[in-house]
Amino acid sequence: MNRRERTRQLIELGGLVKKSGFIEESKNDRALLLGLLISVTRNLSLPQNLERFSAWREEGRAALSNKKEMALEWP
Numbered sequence: 334m335n336r337r338e339r340t341r342q343l344i345e346l347g348g349l350v351k352k353s354g355f356i357e358e359s360k361n362d363r364a365l366l367l368g369l370l371i372s373v374t375r376n377l378s379l380p381q382n383l384e385r386f387s388a389w390r391e392e393g394r395a396a397l398s399n400k401k402e403m404a405l406e407w408p
Contacts, residue, residue, distance in 0.1 A: 350366065
């Protein structure tokens, strides 16, 4: 991956963080975000999490098709 592609990827990932509402809800807590990402990454390949990740993927796809920022709705 060249520098331009990497820069684009990083900007797009930052946009996803913004779209999720995480920045506002966490009061820009970068340590929290990194901890969440590390935890999820460690658990990606565990069979017991496949259903949960599938549900998150579907929620993400729905959010990506919605051009507006996400409105967080907690269960």
